[in-house]
Amino acid sequence: MAGLAYSLGKRDINQHFNIKNAKLISLVLVVLLSVFHATSRYIGGADSCEWLLSSGRYLGENVWQPYGCMMHKYKSIEAKSCLSQKRVAFVGDSRIRQLFYSFIDIINPGQKEDDKKHVDIAFEEKSLSLYVDFLWNPEANNSMKERLISWKHEGSAKPDVVILGAATWSIKLHGGSSETLQQYKVNVTAMAQHLESLAQRGEVYWVLQEPVNEELLRTDRKMITNRQLELYNQAAMDALDASKSNNRWRVKLLAATRQAAMETIDQSDDGLHIPEGTRNIGAMVLMNALCNKLQRPIDGSCCQTVPMPNLLQKLAVCFFIGCGLVILGLHVLGDQRHHRPVPPDVESLEERKPASAAPPPAVKTLFQALCRMGVIMAYFYLCDRADLFMKEQKFYTHSTFFVPLVYIFVLGVFYNENSKEVKLLNREQTDEWKGWMQLVILIYHISGASAFIPVYMHVRVLVAAYLFQTGYGHFSFFWLKGDFGLYRVCQVLFRLNFLVLVLCVVMNRPYQFYYFVPLVTFWFFVIYALLAVWPQIVQKRANASKMWHFGVLLKLLVLSVFISFLAYSQAFFNSIFSFWPFSTLFELNGSVYEWAFRWKLDRFVVIYGMLFAFIYLVLQKRQVLSEGKGEALFSPFISNMLLLFSLTTFVMYSMWASGCKNKTECNEMHPYISVLQILAFVLIRNIPGYARSIYSSFFAWFGKISLELFICQYHIWLAADTKGILVLIPGVPSLNILVSTFIFVCVAHEISVITNDLAKV
Incomplete structure (x- = not known):
C-alpha cells in the first residue's frame, strides 16, 4: 500500500510539475526580475560606480x-x-x-x-x-x-x-x-x-x-x-x-x-x-x-558603460522581430480561414474547400522555433550585455565545490532506473555519463575551482572523456551504418553549432570563444575524413575480409603520427590555423594560442575513443563479450583482474593529481595519461552485469542537454563571459543560485527542443 501511495503521489506531482510548467514558471520569474531590476535602477538612481565606491563585502581574506x-x-x-x-x-x-x-x-x-x-x-x-x-x-x-x-x-x-x-x-x-x-x-x-x-x-x-x-x-x-x-x-x-x-x-x-x-x-x-x-x-x-x-576589462563590470549594439546585433534583432511578425501573420490568416464562410458548390451542393491552402506545418514549426529562440536571445543579452542584472566575482573555497557535489551525487543515486539495454556504453549510460560530468563541470566553473590544481586536473579528464565519447560515438555510427552522406554531416554540424553561431552574433563573440564546440566539430571532420576517404572501411567490408581490420589500424596510426607532428611543430600548426578562412574560426583576440592550448591538451583522446570503439565492436561481433542481463563482460578471473587494474589506476591518478604543484607540468602529462582514467571508469561501470543493468535517470536527463548546458552557462548562469556570477536576487547568494540555476536549466532544455525542431525542418 505504501508503495502504491508513493507511486500515485509521484505520478500526481509529475502531472502538475513537468518541464513545460517549469518553463512557464521560469518565464514569469524572468519578467518579474527584469521589472524589479529596471525599477530599482530607475527609482534608486544608483549605478555600478556608486556601488563600487560605497559598499561591498568580504568573500575571503583580503x-x-x-x-x-x-x-x-x-x-x-x-x-x-x-x-x-x-x-x-x-x-x-x-x-x-x-x-x-x-x-x-x-x-x-x-x-x-x-x-x-x-x-x-x-x-x-x-x-x-x-x-x-x-x-x-x-x-x-x-x-x-x-x-x-x-x-x-x-x-x-x-x-x-x-x-x-x-x-x-x-x-x-x-x-x-x-x-x-x-x-x-x-x-x-x-x-x-x-x-x-x-x-x-x-x-x-x-x-x-x-x-x-x-x-x-x-x-x-x-x-x-x-x-x-x-x-x-x-x-x-x-x-x-x-x-x-x-x-x-x-x-x-x-x-x-x-x-x-x-x-x-x-x-x-x-x-x-x-x-x-x-x-x-x-x-x-x-x-x-x-x-x-x-x-574595459571583461571581469571588471563596475563603472563600465554598456557598449552600443553593432550592425550584426541590430540585424539579429530585426530578424527575430521579423519571425515574430510572420508567426502573427500566419495566426491571423489561419483565424480568417477558420471563420470565413465557404459557399457550397452549385452543382454538387457540397462544401467547397478554401482556394488558399494553409501553410505547410514545417514553415510554421520553423518560424515558431525561431521566435522562441529570439525571446531566449533577448534574455541572454539582458543577462550579459545590458546593464540590467548584477554580476559578482567568483571565490573558491572547498565547501563551495564539494558540498554541491555531494548533493547532486546523492540525487543521482536516488533517481535510478533499470536500463532498457545492457550493452557496454549503451545510450542511457552514455547520457548518464555526460550528465554527471556536465554537472561537475558546472559546479567547477561557478565555484572558481580551477584555482585548486587537483580539482582542475580531474575536470580536465572529464573534458577529455567528452572527446573520448565523440571518437567512440561517431566511429561506431560510421562503422556500423556506413552512411557518409551529406545529410548526416549537416545534421551533426547543425546540432553542434546552431546555438554557438547564434550567440556569436547576438553576444558579439568569436567562434573560438566557445572552445568546446570548435573542438568537437573539428574532431567530427577528422573522424569523417579518416573513414570516408579511400579505402572506405566499414563493418560489412571488414566482415568479408579480416585484412580490412589492419586497414583501420593503419589509418589510426597515420592519424596519430600526423597529430603528433602537428602538436610538436608550432610553426606548422600556426600556418594551418592562422590561414584565412580558418583563422576566423580558430583565432581568439587575433591569436591561435587558445585553440592550440585546448587542442593539444586532448589531442590523442579522440583517437583512443575510436580505437576503443573498434576493439569493442570487433569483440562484440566475434561474441567474445558476455552482455546478457546480470552477466559480467568477461570470465570471473579476467573481470576481477581488470576491475583491480581500474581501481588501482583511479587511485594512482588521484594521488598524482593531488601532488601536482604546477598546471603547466601536469598539462604536459595529461594527453598521455587521461585515457587511463577514462578506461578505468568505463571498465568499472560496465564489467559487472548489475552495474550495466541500472542507470541514473537524473544524470541521464541532464546528459541529453549537456551541450546546451555547457554553452548557456557562459552568459545566463555565469556572467561577464564566464568571469563572474549572474546575480538575479541581490543580497541572498543561496537563493540567487537556486533561482538562476532553475531558469538556466529551463532555457537550456528549451534550446535543445528548438535545435531538434529546426534540425528536422
Whole structure:
C-alpha cells in the first residue's frame, strides 16, 4: 500500500510539475526580475560606480566583493596604460599616505615606502608622463583650500585625479571639541566649490574616515573615537551634498575602504592605521573607478558603460522581430480561414474547400522555433550585455565545490532506473555519463575551482572523456551504418553549432570563444575524413575480409603520427590555423594560442575513443563479450583482474593529481595519461552485469542537454563571459543560485527542443 501511495503521489506531482510548467514558471520569474531590476535602477538612481565606491563585502581574506558588480584586479602594465599622460594627487594625512603607497604598488609592484613623514612625496614614470603625488595636508583647513585654488591658476600642473580626506588630526589637536567639528564642516563646504571645479576636467574623490581600534590607540590619540569619526564623516557628506545642487560635476565619496576596515581594524598595528590588505582594497577600488571605463576589462563590470549594439546585433534583432511578425501573420490568416464562410458548390451542393491552402506545418514549426529562440536571445543579452542584472566575482573555497557535489551525487543515486539495454556504453549510460560530468563541470566553473590544481586536473579528464565519447560515438555510427552522406554531416554540424553561431552574433563573440564546440566539430571532420576517404572501411567490408581490420589500424596510426607532428611543430600548426578562412574560426583576440592550448591538451583522446570503439565492436561481433542481463563482460578471473587494474589506476591518478604543484607540468602529462582514467571508469561501470543493468535517470536527463548546458552557462548562469556570477536576487547568494540555476536549466532544455525542431525542418 505504501508503495502504491508513493507511486500515485509521484505520478500526481509529475502531472502538475513537468518541464513545460517549469518553463512557464521560469518565464514569469524572468519578467518579474527584469521589472524589479529596471525599477530599482530607475527609482534608486544608483549605478555600478556608486556601488563600487560605497559598499561591498568580504568573500575571503583580503578578497573584496563590491555590491552588484565585479572588481578587476589590475596588473602593473594595465595600470600604467590607463594612467599614462595623467597626474594623480593624494592630499591628506597619514591614512591618505597609506592609500597613496598602495596605489603606487599597483603601478610599480615592490616600490618601497619612504620613511619620510609629514612631507610631500612624489612618484613618476617619465616615459609615460605619469605622475602621482602625495601632498601632506593633515587638516581640512585654509591650507588645503589654498592648495586646491592654486590648481585653478593658469600654468599650474593641474591634477587629472584628486583623492583627499582628513579628520583625525583635527580631532587630535583640538580634543574632539564640537566647535572644531562645526569649523570642519564650514571648511569642507568652502572647499566644495573648488573641488567641483576640479571635477569638471577630472575626477575628485573624498575618502571617508575609516574606524579606529580604540583599545590600541596611544594616549595622545584616545580622543579619536569612532563616534567622533562618524560625526566628521557625516559633516563632510552633508557639506559636499549641499554644495552640488544640480551640478552634474560632483565629488565622489570613497566609502568602501571604511566599510572594509570595519571588519579588519582589529588587525591594525596601532589602532589608527588600517591593515595593509584593507588599504590595498581601497587602492584597487580607486583603480577600478578610474580605469574600467577606459580599459574595459571583461571581469571588471563596475563603472563600465554598456557598449552600443553593432550592425550584426541590430540585424539579429530585426530578424527575430521579423519571425515574430510572420508567426502573427500566419495566426491571423489561419483565424480568417477558420471563420470565413465557404459557399457550397452549385452543382454538387457540397462544401467547397478554401482556394488558399494553409501553410505547410514545417514553415510554421520553423518560424515558431525561431521566435522562441529570439525571446531566449533577448534574455541572454539582458543577462550579459545590458546593464540590467548584477554580476559578482567568483571565490573558491572547498565547501563551495564539494558540498554541491555531494548533493547532486546523492540525487543521482536516488533517481535510478533499470536500463532498457545492457550493452557496454549503451545510450542511457552514455547520457548518464555526460550528465554527471556536465554537472561537475558546472559546479567547477561557478565555484572558481580551477584555482585548486587537483580539482582542475580531474575536470580536465572529464573534458577529455567528452572527446573520448565523440571518437567512440561517431566511429561506431560510421562503422556500423556506413552512411557518409551529406545529410548526416549537416545534421551533426547543425546540432553542434546552431546555438554557438547564434550567440556569436547576438553576444558579439568569436567562434573560438566557445572552445568546446570548435573542438568537437573539428574532431567530427577528422573522424569523417579518416573513414570516408579511400579505402572506405566499414563493418560489412571488414566482415568479408579480416585484412580490412589492419586497414583501420593503419589509418589510426597515420592519424596519430600526423597529430603528433602537428602538436610538436608550432610553426606548422600556426600556418594551418592562422590561414584565412580558418583563422576566423580558430583565432581568439587575433591569436591561435587558445585553440592550440585546448587542442593539444586532448589531442590523442579522440583517437583512443575510436580505437576503443573498434576493439569493442570487433569483440562484440566475434561474441567474445558476455552482455546478457546480470552477466559480467568477461570470465570471473579476467573481470576481477581488470576491475583491480581500474581501481588501482583511479587511485594512482588521484594521488598524482593531488601532488601536482604546477598546471603547466601536469598539462604536459595529461594527453598521455587521461585515457587511463577514462578506461578505468568505463571498465568499472560496465564489467559487472548489475552495474550495466541500472542507470541514473537524473544524470541521464541532464546528459541529453549537456551541450546546451555547457554553452548557456557562459552568459545566463555565469556572467561577464564566464568571469563572474549572474546575480538575479541581490543580497541572498543561496537563493540567487537556486533561482538562476532553475531558469538556466529551463532555457537550456528549451534550446535543445528548438535545435531538434529546426534540425528536422
